[in-house]
Amino acid sequence: MPAQNPDPGITRKNRVPKYFQIMKTFTLLLLLCSASPLFAHNPNTADAAMGISTQHIGPAKARLLDYPAPYGSRISKVSPDSPAEAAGLLPLDYIYKVDGQQVDAEQNLDQLLQTYRPGDGVMVTFLRGSNIQEVQVVIARREDIPRQHTPATEDPFLGISQTHYNYKDRKPGVSVQVVHNSTAQAMGLQDGDRLIRIDGYPVLDWHDTSVLVDNRKVGSDIAITVERDGEELSFIRPIKSRAATHGSHSRPNGPQIISPDGAAATLPPIAQPVLRPLGTPEASALDFLFAPDKGETDLPSTAEAQPSAQELQLEGLSATALNIFPNPTTGIFDLQFTLPEKGETAVFIYNPSGQAVYFNTLGLFTGTFSDRIDIANGVRGIYFLEVRQGKRRxxxxxxxx
Structure with a gap:
């Protein structure tokens, strides 16, 4: 009697092929294990940089601006004494190729740069105005690029904040609210004006406004075009600094950065962020709840849509035209808000460990506040901004x- 086949699915005809299939899989696993160092993170390419801050441009905006390719990056700032400055790159240059490789949806500019080592020369293709140009830039380590430390109060400041008014015609431009004693007010801008051009450059969104204003020199003329009641109006005037606009409402030495050791001695008591697992596999280690004095309140997620109303409330404090730009940020961002009521006011920023890294005491304050804040030297992660007025925040x- 012939021996019974222990596996009816295996016959003499298919035993050999299945054996070779098993050996092939085993060999492939060995090759992957031996090749794993090739895919390991290379410390020599970490934080490769040119010394620029950029804004990612998507297909829709690239099409409106007539850019040669979508998904590129527009320079918003060039660091002094950086490889980018040495190569002649300027704010508003639109970079869309590195060594002939086009920036796309799968690989942005920063990811492309991480494939190079410090000291490598790369050919950067960019659009300036209507002209396509190429220039060679020598890659450097991010930490070796000098950082410019100037008081935020000396930055140029037009004096407008963003509102959430939605125009029915959907034309490009941003609706603005005018800050008291600002360049915008002196020009004659009014709340609800739609800003459409700065120095002849089109303004499609709030990102454009920030780039076009931030790279000006205080005292230089700035040309503004707005639309009001269906009519275009143009204004030109020297731009003031933040300090000249805000007066005593602005710290004379710019943002105050607090060392962790000195935070407890400097700051008034405040409930600190408490690290708590959220109980879901997808939750990041940095996700946590803020523990207020009474009870617990979930913080709003940045992924959620902003409220359509102009007024935002949390724990009793309301602020109109609240704007944090850019957010997410690579370190430097603009903060603007308006408080309709008067009270003892302070602004705090906490790092992911719950330590205060910035504060600004405004005294008895009402009106519009604006400041540029630099947290680039901090650890990457989720920070928290707190605006406190009396017992409300x-x-x-x-x-x-």
Missing amino acids: LVRKVILQ
Whole structure:
């Protein structure tokens, strides 16, 4: 009697092929294990940089601006004494190729740069105005690029904040609210004007406004075009600094950065962020709840859509025209808000460990506040902005990438 086949699915005809299939899989696993160092993170390419801050441009905006390719990056700032400055790159240059490789949806500019080592020369293709140009840039380590430390109060400041008014015609431009004693007010801008051009450059969104204003020199003329009641109006005037606009409402030495050791001695008591697992596999180690004095309140997620109303409330404090830009940020962002009521006011920022890294005491304050804040030297993760007025407060997330 012939021996019974222990596996009816295996016959003499298919035993050999299945054996070779098993050996092939085993060999492939060995090759992957031996090749794993090739895919390991290379410390020599970490934080490769040119010394620029950029804004990612998507297909829709690239099409409106007539850019040669979508998914590129527009320079918003060039660091002094950086490889980018040495190569002649300027703010508003639109980079879309590195060594002939086009920036796309799968690989942005920063990811492309991480494939190079410090000291490598790369050919950067960019659009300036209507001209396509190429220039060679020598890659450097991010930490070796000098950082410019100037008081935020000396930055140029037009004096407008963003409102959430939605125009029915959907034309490009941003609706603005005018800050008291600002260049915008002196020009004659009014709340609800739609800003459409700065120095002849089109303004499609709030990102454009920030780039076009931030790179000006205080005292230089700035040309503004707005639309009001269906009519285009143009204005030109020297731009003032933040200090000249805000007066005593602005710290004379810019943002105050607090060391962890000195935080407890400097700051008034405040409920600190408490690290708590959220109980879901997808939750990041940096996701946590803010523990207020009474009970617990979930913080709003930056992924959620902003409220359509102009007024935002949390724990009793309301602020109109609240704007944190850019958010997420690579370190430097603009903060603007308006408080309709008067009271003892302070602004705080906490790092992912719950330590205060910035504060600004405004005294008895009402009106519009604006400041540029630099947290680039901090650890990457989720920070929290708190605006406190008396016993009321408002809290928002700021993501440092």
